[in-house]
Amino acid sequence: MSDTQRDGTDAEGASLTSEEGYEPRDVFGTTTEMDLRSGADNCTKVGTCDAECPVAEVNDDFPGPQFQGPEQWRLSSKGDVEIDDSITECSNCLQCDSGCPSGVPFSEMHNTARAKYVLEEQSLSIKKIRNRILANYRTSAWLASKLPRTANFFMNNGAVRWVMEKTMKIPSEREFPEFATQTFREWWRERGGAQVQSEEKRVAYFHGCYSNYNTTEVAKAMVRVYESLGYEIVVPKQKCSGTPMFANGRVDDARRHAKVNVEHLGDAIEAGYDVIATCSSCSLALRQEYPDLFDLDGIDELAAHTYDAMEYLRVHEDLESELAGAQAEDFPDVAYHAPCHSRNQGLGRQAVELFEDVEGVTVTDVGDSCSGISGTYGWKEEKYETSMEIGEEMFEHMEDADAEHGMTECPTCSMQMEHGTGYEISHPMQLLERVLT
Amino acid sequence: MLVIGGGIAGLSSALSAAQAGADVRLVSEAETTLHHASGLLDVLGYPPNADVDGPVVDPFDAIGELPETHPYAIVGEQAVRDGLAMIDDVLGEAYHGSHTDANALVPTHGGTVKPTARYPTSVAAGLASDDRELLLVDFERLTGFDAGVAAEHLEAAGIPAETNAATVEFPIVVRDDAKVTRYAHLLDENPTVTVDGREQRVRTALADAIEPHLGEAERVGFPAVLGVDHPAEIRNELEDRLGAAVFEVPMGPPSILGGRLEDRLYAALDDAGGEIEAGGGPIVDFDADDGTISEIYMDRSGSRIPYAAEQYVLATGDVAGGGIDADRAGVTEPIFGCDVPHPEDRYEWFEGEAFGDHAFAEFGVVVDDALRPVGAEGDPEFPNLRAAGAVIGGYDYPAEKSASGVSIATGYAAGRRAAKEV
Numbered sequence: 001m002s003d004t005q006r007d008g009t010d011a012e013g014a015s016l017t018s019e020e021g022y023e024p025r026d027v028f029g030t031t032t033e034m035d036l037r038s039g040a041d042n043c044t045k046v047g048t049c050d051a052e053c054p055v056a057e058v059n060d061d062f063p064g065p066q067f068q069g070p071e072q073w074r075l076s077s078k079g080d081v082e083i084d085d086s087i088t089e090c091s092n093c094l095q096c097d098s099g100c101p102s103g104v105p106f107s108e109m110h111n112t113a114r115a116k117y118v119l120e121e122q123s124l125s126i127k128k129i130r131n132r133i134l135a136n137y138r139t140s141a142w143l144a145s146k147l148p149r150t151a152n153f154f155m156n157n158g159a160v161r162w163v164m165e166k167t168m169k170i171p172s173e174r175e176f177p178e179f180a181t182q183t184f185r186e187w188w189r190e191r192g193g194a195q196v197q198s199e200e201k202r203v204a205y206f207h208g209c210y211s212n213y214n215t216t217e218v219a220k221a222m223v224r225v226y227e228s229l230g231y232e233i234v235v236p237k238q239k240c241s242g243t244p245m246f247a248n249g250r251v252d253d254a255r256r257h258a259k260v261n262v263e264h265l266g267d268a269i270e271a272g273y274d275v276i277a278t279c280s281s282c283s284l285a286l287r288q289e290y291p292d293l294f295d296l297d298g299i300d301e302l303a304a305h306t307y308d309a310m311e312y313l314r315v316h317e318d319l320e321s322e323l324a325g326a327q328a329e330d331f332p333d334v335a336y337h338a339p340c341h342s343r344n345q346g347l348g349r350q351a352v353e354l355f356e357d358v359e360g361v362t363v364t365d366v367g368d369s370c371s372g373i374s375g376t377y378g379w380k381e382e383k384y385e386t387s388m389e390i391g392e393e394m395f396e397h398m399e400d401a402d403a404e405h406g407m408t409e410c411p412t413c414s415m416q417m418e419h420g421t422g423y424e425i426s427h428p429m430q431l432l433e434r435v436l437t
Numbered sequence: 438m439l440v441i442g443g444g445i446a447g448l449s450s451a452l453s454a455a456q457a458g459a460d461v462r463l464v465s466e467a468e469t470t471l472h473h474a475s476g477l478l479d480v481l482g483y484p485p486n487a488d489v490d491g492p493v494v495d496p497f498d499a500i501g502e503l504p505e506t507h508p509y510a511i512v513g514e515q516a517v518r519d520g521l522a523m524i525d526d527v528l529g530e531a532y533h534g535s536h537t538d539a540n541a542l543v544p545t546h547g548g549t550v551k552p553t554a555r556y557p558t559s560v561a562a563g564l565a566s567d568d569r570e571l572l573l574v575d576f577e578r579l580t581g582f583d584a585g586v587a588a589e590h591l592e593a594a595g596i597p598a599e600t601n602a603a604t605v606e607f608p609i610v611v612r613d614d615a616k617v618t619r620y621a622h623l624l625d626e627n628p629t630v631t632v633d634g635r636e637q638r639v640r641t642a643l644a645d646a647i648e649p650h651l652g653e654a655e656r657v658g659f660p661a662v663l664g665v666d667h668p669a670e671i672r673n674e675l676e677d678r679l680g681a682a683v684f685e686v687p688m689g690p691p692s693i694l695g696g697r698l699e700d701r702l703y704a705a706l707d708d709a710g711g712e713i714e715a716g717g718g719p720i721v722d723f724d725a726d727d728g729t730i731s732e733i734y735m736d737r738s739g740s741r742i743p744y745a746a747e748q749y750v751l752a753t754g755d756v757a758g759g760g761i762d763a764d765r766a767g768v769t770e771p772i773f774g775c776d777v778p779h780p781e782d783r784y785e786w787f788e789g790e791a792f793g794d795h796a797f798a799e800f801g802v803v804v805d806d807a808l809r810p811v812g813a814e815g816d817p818e819f820p821n822l823r824a825a826g827a828v829i830g831g832y833d834y835p836a837e838k839s840a841s842g843v844s845i846a847t848g849y850a851a852g853r854r855a856a857k858e859v
Contacts, residue, residue, distance in 0.1 A: 048472050051616040051691035060612040060619075098468045098716045101690075287738035303739035315742060343468065346717020346737060353712055 036073050036112065039105040043070035049096035049106065054370035055089055058389040062089045065096035069109040076113070083117035089383075090114070091374030091390075092247040093340040094284075108292040111246045118249025127380070130168045134376040135248035138240040138257075141179070141213035148179035171384040177214045177415060184212045184219040188235050198232040203312065204268035204275045205235050206261070208282040210411035221433035222278050222309050228437045229317055234273060236264040241282040243341075244376045246289055258294055261286070266298035269305045276309040278429055280342040280409040281375065283308045287345070308347055308409070310354065310428055319354060326435045328361035334426065335401035336363050337394055337417060339410035340370050351407065351428040358435055363407065366397035371408075373416035388420070395420040407431070438462070438855050439733065439744055441720050441772070442752030442760070443470045443713075445478075445841050446826020448702045449848025450750040450855070453523060455709035457856035463706065464735065464744065466759070468716035469699070475687040476661070476694025477543060478524065478532070478555035478845070480517065481509070482838025492552035496842070497538045506831040508843045511804060512850045517842065520849030521554070527705040531697075533561045542566050546582045546660065546688045548590025552838060557694055559668055562656045563684035568597040572654035573686065574647055576607040580614055581688050582660040603650035608632055608642035620662040621693050624671050640671060644678035654681055661685035661694045668697065717742070719759075720772050730819050733772070748821050748855035751775075751802075751810070752848060755827035761800055768800050770828065775802045775810040775818050777830065794833075801830025808851045821858070823851040 043066065050056050050064035063086055075081040087110070096106040122128055133140065144151035154160050155176035165172040182190075184207055203226060211219040226233055238261050242254030265275050265286075277283040286306040290299050313319050338348035348368065355363045372390030377383050398406060398421050406417040406425040414425040440451040443465025451463040481496035485503065493499045500517065503510045509517060525535045532555050534541055540552035542565040550565045563571070573584035584602035591600050608630045611619055623639055632642045647657065657675075663685055664671040675683045687694050706713060722734040722741070730749055735742040751772065753760030762771045763786075768779040779800055780786060787795045802810040802824050809817040810824050826844040827834060834840040 046473060046690040047616055048469060048691045050614075051472070051618040052469065056616070057619060057622060060610075060615065063612075064616070099472070101467060101469075101473055287740065291739065300739060305740065307740060311742075343716055346714055346735075348716070349713060 036105065036109055037077075039109060040070040040073045042102040043104050044102050046101065048099040048101060049104070052095040052099035054093060054095060054372065054390045055091055055386065059089065059386055062086055065090070065106055065110070068113065069096070069106045070104055072113055073109055076116070082121050083113050085117065085122070087114045087117050088249075089386075091370075091372075091377040091383075091387075092243075093370050093374050094344050095340055095370065098344050105292065107289060111251065111289065111293055114246075114249040115251035119252060122249075126167070127169055127382075130170065130380070131248040131376070132250060132253075133168075134379055135245045135250045136240070136253060137244050137376070138209040141209050144179045145183050145213050148181045151179050152176075165381060169381040170379060171381045173384060174379060174415075174419065177210075177411075179213055180216045182216070184216040185235065187216060187220065188223075193235075194227075194233050196227045196230060196232050198230055201229070201231040201316075202271075202273040203231050203233055204265060204273040205233055206238055206241070206265065206275055206277040206282055206286065206306075207235065208241055208277060208279045211278055215411060215414075215427070218278050218427040218429055221427065221429040222276075224437050225313075225429060225432050226309075229313070234268055236268050238264060241277075241279075241285040242289065243281040243285045246285070246293075247375050247377065251293060255294055258290055258299075259296060262290070262296045262298050262302055265302055265306075269298075269301060274312065275302065275306040276312050277306065278309045278409070278427060279411055280308065280339045280345070280347070281412075284341040284344055308342070308345065310350055310409075310432070311345075311347055314350065314354070320357070323354065323435060324357040325359060326357075327359050328355075328431060328435050331361045331431055331434050332405035333362040333403040334364070334405045334407040334431075335366050335398040335403045335423070336407045337366050337371060337398070337413055338368065339408055339413045340374075342409050343368065351409070354428070355431060361431065362402065363431075364401040364403055366394055366401055369393040369397070371410075371413040371416040373412045373419075375412045378412070378416060387416070391416050391420050398423065438748040438750070438859050439464065439746035440750045440752060440852075441733070442750075442754065442826070442828075443467065443715055444752065444754060444758065444826060444844065445471070445474070445702070446754075446828075446844035446848040447750070447752035448706060449520060449524070449845045450752055450823075450825045450852040451711045452527070452702070452706050452709055453520070453849045453852030454750075454856040455706060455711040455852075456523070457853055459748075459852075459856035459859050461710075462712040462714065462744070462746070464717065464720065465713075465715040466717075466719045469696075471695040471699035471702075472692060473690040474692060474695035474698065475545065475551075475689075476557055476692060476698045477551060477553040477560075477687055478534075478841040479552070479838045480521070480540075480554040480842030482540065482552035483836065485833060485837045492542070493540060495538050496540060496554060504831075506803075508804075508829050508832055508847050509839075511806065511808070512846050516850045517846040520845040521842075523849055524555070524845055528555075528698075528701055531558055531701060532556065533558050544587070544591055544596075544658070544686060546587060546686050548587035548594075550591070550594055550596070551687075554842060557685070557697070559661070559663065559672055559685040559694075560687060561684065562682035563658050563686060565591065565594070565596045565598075567656070569655040569682075570599040570653050571601070571656045571658060572647075572651060572681075573600065573602045573658045574650070575602070575604050575660060576620070577604060578607070578611060578613050578615065579617075579620065579660055579662070581617070582686065584658075587686065601650075601652065601654060603647065605643070605646040605650070608637070608639050608646065617660070617662045617688065617691060617693050618665065621665045624662070625664045625666045640674050641678065644675055647679060651679060651681065656682040656684060658684050658686050661688045661692065663693075665693060665696065723773060725819065728819065729821050730773070747859045748823070749819075750823050750825055750848075750851050750855055751828055752825040752844075752851075753828050755801055756797065758827055760828040763797065763800065770802055770810070773810070773818065773822060775822075775824075776812045777802055778813075798833040798835065799830050801828055803831070804829055807854055808847060823855055825851040
């Protein structure tokens with residue numbers, strides 16, 4: 001939540017001051033939802049954001065988050081300066097957000113500036129069209145899921161890939177994720193939905209696009225873990241969380257999808273369910289980007305009731321005692337990468353902590369570097385090199401770790417980890433499934 | 438046991454409790470607290486509220502003279518020594534200063550000299566008391582350090598060494614306002630560059646660029662950007678190539694020296710078995726059971742995440758750090774509502790002069806001998822809550838240069854005491 005909103009709704013503070021007989025004078029006019037002035041004013045220019053930025057680290061032409069956020073806001077808010085096209089170089093990892101000591105709402109500022117650039121200023125081009133297609137991954141995935149085997153064959157066919165690089169500027173080095181022959185939702189329907197009923201323990205699963213169309217084993221692992229602990233699960237109607245859309249400036253598309261999500265997840269919350277997500281970018285979008293960017297009924301309620309799937313269990317179950325001394329049979333040792341969007345939620349160490357006392361498996365943290373793929377970022381031909389250069393540190397640390405298997409919560413970090421090291425990558429929920437069920 | 442705050446006070450509390458065998462978790466609102474710190478660890482640089490000019494020579498001698506409300510007087514000299522010993526042990530070879538009680542005089546990026554008790558090994562060759570001739574070097578496009586200005590200031594301060602300055606091009610052209618981390622990583626990676634048609638490693642090329650300016654200098658001071666991962670290796674290589682001692686000059690934020698200190702302290706806490714949760718959000722509320730704190734709540738993007746422990750340490754900092762709130766209505770400690778004494782009239786909170794003896798500089802909670810915050814009547818607010826670092830009032834750390842020392846000493850003492858109770 002930005003300070004803009006906090007200041008605007010500080011009812012307690014206002015009543016305190018009025019008791020003292022002091023009447024605040026509004027110097028800057030009424031703050032509206034998108035007025036980022038107080039966010040820009042918070043910036044004291046210490047530059048931690050630029051020092052933390054993985055793109056600025058490898059790309060000298062990128063002016064860095066301090067410019068993209070507060071400085072650009074000041075320049076463009078006067079109306080006579082256009083958004084600089086370097087905004088598209090930002091990968092939306094949000095390390096600037098976590099690094100800032102003054103609470104500058106970088107994600108809100110970047111998303112707003114990027115949307116303004118893409119929707120109002122950027123001229124139509126192949127790249128712009130490609131970005132919209134990438135942003136709307138859900139649509140492509142939905143199409144592919146209709147004929148998954150054909151899609152898998154064609155998407156990784158050399159000739160097709162060459163054509164895609166030439167026409168769509170999709171780097172031919174990347175391997176397309178495999179589409180599941182049965183989506184998670186199809187599996188869920190086929191098994192007859194929830195197998196456990198409970199009045200007290202109820203969660204609504206936000207699977208997002210990736211664990212529905214691609215890594216359905218992550219979603220199934222979540223179901224088995226939660227049901228083994230006595231939770232009733234519902235899988236409400238949902239669309240894309242909006243993460244790839246924010247990153248590509250398509251706030252218009254994101255808003256449409258958010259409306260559906262807020263409505264259906266909101267219904268579940270009203271019926272006593274908390275929302276959980278296995279993808280760190282999905283949970284971040286629902287908790288942080290939604291209330292920052294959209295003014296929809298129930299959006300704060302949704303943020304307050306959304307959790308990462310592992311975080312939720314740690315709050316509500318005594319997982320530590322369950323796992324102490326437990327056995328992870330035949331699970332390989334893993335090099336674990338904490339996604340930027342997990343670290344943004346303060347969850348970067350939970351997997352390492354959680355599995356510390358489990359017998360038979362070692363989870364090694366590979367440090368706080370960014371994987372570099374940042375969702376759709378590394379899927380653009382012109383960003384591929386940057387993406388791999390950012391990822392270099394993580395690849396090295398993974399190879400140094402005593403493991404030949406990787407682990408992370410983020411689906412695209414997982415693609416990058418596999419791409420850079422050739423390791424197979426799991427989700428912590430899959431290890432939890434192995435230990436608990 | 439739960440420690441709230443990820444600065445030096447929080448880290449010292451958590452480390453001391455973990456070493457004493459307690460099950461500790463540290464929660465910190467931000468991920469990068471110490472990136473804003475100089476990396477120097479001071480104990481007492483100047484006497485508080487005294488008319489004596491000049492820095493304190495021996496801070497331990499001065500502790501006895503402090504008013505009884507000063508945090509050092511509350512924990513006692515031995516706790517200051519024990520806390521520092523704990524930190525010395527953790528930092529090992531990476532830090533200097535434990536060989537003496539006396540303050541070292543460290544030149545900083547503006548050319549001022551800071552009295553400090555502990556300093557990174559990488560700044561050791563730069564001490565202002567050393568009479569070997571020195572050369573300060575800055576890079577053409579690096580903001581935040583001007584070698585010429587710093588050298589003039591040092592000369593004006595009357596340091597015994599002859600001091601010169603030079604500006605060189607960093608061998609790889611980086612953007613105009615590139616951050617210190619960019620330089621540091623380039624020196625870590627040491628890639629090949631082409632200089633005047635010759636292929637060279639960055640470190641070699643940098644040494645070559647400095648060589649013509651060296652003159653008779655026996656030591657060369659760089660802005661503190663000499664590597665994040667391999668500082669000792671980089672320094673050794675530059676020393677070999679230059680035939681002179683090499684040192685780093687501490688800089689403002691974002692600070693590489695602060696970052697290195699942070700990495701070491703967090704790694705030590707991790708090794709001691711402490712659990713760390715940084716960047717999740719602020720602690721905003723608590724529940725009490727019969728006057729004892731039973732749970733605290735983190736606001737993680739709108740969701741309330743509960744944390745329960747038997748003992749709590751409040752290490753959230755002062756007004757600048759967010760541990761104390763001051764507004765027109767008054768001054769408060771926002772999480773537990775602990776009493777923060779302050780003049781009723783807001784105009785008594787500060788003086789007219791910028792560097793005057795401001796009352797606000799000493800705002801903070803009042804603690805008893807066991808470091809428990811007390812109410813207006815002098816009784817502990819909660820039996821299981823202790824405070825450490827700048828959230829404690831009664832001293833003016835920017836004026837007396839005692840921020841790290843008070844954090845370490847009170848953190849150490851609070852951690853040990855809390856560990857005894859769990």
